[in-house]
Amino acid sequence: MELYHNNMSVCAQKVRVVLAEKDLKPLEHHLNLRAGESHTPEYLKLNPKGVVPTLIDNGEPIIESTVICEYLDDVGPGPALRPDNPIKRAKMRKWTMIPDTGLHKACAMVTFAIAFRHQEQSKQLAALGPADREARIERNRLGLDAPGAAEAVMHHVQVLDDMARQLDKTPWLAGDQFSLADTAVLPYVIRLEQLMQSWLWEKGKRAAVGDWLARCKARKGFAGIAAYIDPKYIELMTPTGNEARPKVEAIVARGT
Ligand SMILES: N[C@@H](CCC(=O)N[C@@H](CS)C(=O)NCC(=O)O)C(=O)O
Structure with missing residues (x-):
């Protein structure tokens, strides 16, 4: 797994909390948002909105932090972070x-x-x-x-x-x-x-x-x-x- 993120971004924090709950350690790419690093042509191919976070799993980019968190709960180890009922x-x-x-x-x-x-x-x-x-x-x-x-x-x-x-x-x-x-x-x-x-x-x-x-x-x-x-x-x-x-x-x- 790879994670494109930013240290202080709230959406990236949300995803990293789930990663840490599940003891998952993706390869991290830190983007400097103020320097426009989320708007480069290469990054826009992964995340057309030009925002962080983006998770890559098995070569597939997954965007939107809420979606990423549910995905991590689907594929990750450890206790479920969604109720079963x-x-x-x-x-x-x-x-x-x-x-x-x-x-x-x-x-x-x-x-x-x-x-x-x-x-x-x-x-x-x-x-x-x-x-x-x-x-x-x-x-x-x-x-x-x-x-x-x-x-x-x-x-x-x-x-x-x-x-x-x-x-x-x-x-x-x-x-x-x-x-x-x-x-x-x-x-x-x-x-x-x-x-x-x-x-x-x-x-x-x-x-x-x-x-x-x-x-x-x-x-x-x-x-x-x-x-x-x-x-x-x-x-x-x-x-x-x-x-x-x-x-x-x-x-x-x-x-x-
Ligand atoms: N709905 C998106 C929002 C992502 C978002 O707005 N990320 C901000 C940081 S919290 C960002 O990357 N901003 C960069 C910019 O607007 O240039 C998600 O939940 O992933």
Whole structure:
């Protein structure tokens, strides 16, 4: 197996957590996204969307992190990361689709609006269509005041609220078993933590999310995130995240 990925990419983290849970060690190709390495003609042949991750197994490229995770659970050794009962599996998929139906986009908005707005490189912007490029330029100029930024913060809050409601009842998101439901959203909660927004679950009604996060961190799969942390990103996310906190608090208090 080969994995094209990036150390801090949330979608790549999701796949690496599953790989680590299953003790799978593919040959790794690290792509520098800011240098446009996911948009080279060679890489676009593997992943026409120009994004990471891509898994290659038996010469077959597999794209989309949610699909890759299910594939790894199909072919990989170790305990199943999907419940065997169809109802529980359906419940699991309710969570695995969350990043693909809005959370991932919201995460990109919040991450760049807080921390990376001055870092996005022209090669990444050049790969976009005109409307998307304009939106990114506005996001980089205005940060959390950019159109859509408050909605992106609230998208995270709604996911955290849904998680807390579930985790008040069961230890894991799909029930009593750790599953792809947990691996799907874990990188997004970690990103909020790296952006210094863990206050969102450290007090009051979302405390169950903090307990779940501690359980996730204690699992071997967490190495798929922890072993790849780039200290330079943390150095940037910590002060910009602290600085952004009052604005995030105001957005959450307003509810939009
Ligand atoms: N739906 C895709 C999203 C992949 C994605 O957006 N990856 C980001 C990093 S998290 C990326 O490669 N961005 C590179 C770019 O846009 O230039 C998946 O889940 O695999």
